[in-house]
Amino acid sequence: MNSVIVSCSSCGQKNKIPADKQHLQPKCGKCGSLISLAGKAVPVEIEDSNFQNFINGAGMPVMVDFFSPTCGPCQMMSPIVNSLAQRFVNRGIVAKIDTSENQRIFSQFNIRGVPSFLFFKNGKLVDQVVGGVPENVLAQKLSSLL
Numbered sequence: 001m002n003s004v005i006v007s008c009s010s011c012g013q014k015n016k017i018p019a020d021k022q023h024l025q026p027k028c029g030k031c032g033s034l035i036s037l038a039g040k041a042v043p044v045e046i047e048d049s050n051f052q053n054f055i056n057g058a059g060m061p062v063m064v065d066f067f068s069p070t071c072g073p074c075q076m077m078s079p080i081v082n083s084l085a086q087r088f089v090n091r092g093i094v095a096k097i098d099t100s101e102n103q104r105i106f107s108q109f110n111i112r113g114v115p116s117f118l119f120f121k122n123g124k125l126v127d128q129v130v131g132g133v134p135e136n137v138l139a140q141k142l143s144s145l146l
């Protein structure tokens with residue numbers, strides 16, 4: 001699991017927060033203050049092995065970026081996906097899955113190509129977008145699920 005390192009705004013302590021715990025209002029390990037992830041949140045990197053548990057246990061809407069590291073349009077979407085993770089912190093979850101290493105979930109959802117963006121609510125697939133699109137297209141879809 002990837003993680004993000006955030007300095008506590010109260011005591012300055014650097015806290016390492018697993019990406020899949022970002023939405024759980026993490027507290028500083030030293031002083032107990034709430035850690036603000038505004039501007040710091042990163043997409044959660046999920047895999048075949050934890051995909052279903054993650055989606056089922058998310059507790060809020062999830063957008064998953066199905067990408068391949070060698071695909072140009074995927075690389076162009078990467079900063080947009082990062083931006084969405086920050087914009088929706090504490091409201092929705094932004095995740096990504098590398099389809100070059102995780103074929104099972106890719107096949108399960110009959111995804112036609114990468115990048116594809118799948119939207120889940122209450123553990124169910126409710127919407128999807130195929131291909132590179134402007135940030136606001138994805139933001140509006142995720143917003144509509146909040």
Ligand SMILES: [Zn+2]
Nearest residue numbers: 008011028031
């Ligand atoms: Zn602190």
